[in-house]
Amino acid sequence: MPDIRTQYKYVNGALLLLILLAVFAPFALHIPEVNKYLSPINVVPPSCFVKENTGKECATCGLTRSIVAVYNGDFDLSVKFHPLGYLLVCFLFGELLLRAVPIFFHYRWIPWLDMGQLIFVGILFKIAAQNKGL
Numbered sequence: 001m002p003d004i005r006t007q008y009k010y011v012n013g014a015l016l017l018l019i020l021l022a023v024f025a026p027f028a029l030h031i032p033e034v035n036k037y038l039s040p041i042n043v044v045p046p047s048c049f050v051k052e053n054t055g056k057e058c059a060t061c062g063l064t065r066s067i068v069a070v071y072n073g074d075f076d077l078s079v080k081f082h083p084l085g086y087l088l089v090c091f092l093f094g095e096l097l098l099r100a101v102p103i104f105f106h107y108r109w110i111p112w113l114d115m116g117q118l119i120f121v122g123i124l125f126k127i128a129a130q131n132k133g134l
Helices: 005-028 049-054 063-071 075-081 085-104 110-131
Strands: none
Touching: 005 063, 005 085, 063 075, 063 085, 075 085, 085 110
């Protein structure tokens, strides 16, 4: 079996940078009903392509507003926008740990934990899509 530890470190490092970007991106989004604080960069997120073209909400409709509401500390509003927004934020912070740990430590069980949590999040979003009637 080939030794892929070096490549695994590089891939985890690249994913760690992307996840850090995803963690800090909501601070730059400007959503008038949700934002309590002004950010130095105000980016207005685009509207949902699926909703604009079909009139139906997709499984991720409201997710951006939900995440921004979590970052502003308004959990009730977050659940109103999308029931899994706060779980996605927890998933992102969990991913930060799962990507940082293999860079510094070598444990054989980490890839299995990584795959398990990805499957778990996929199941949660499938349940959310069914609850929205999609």
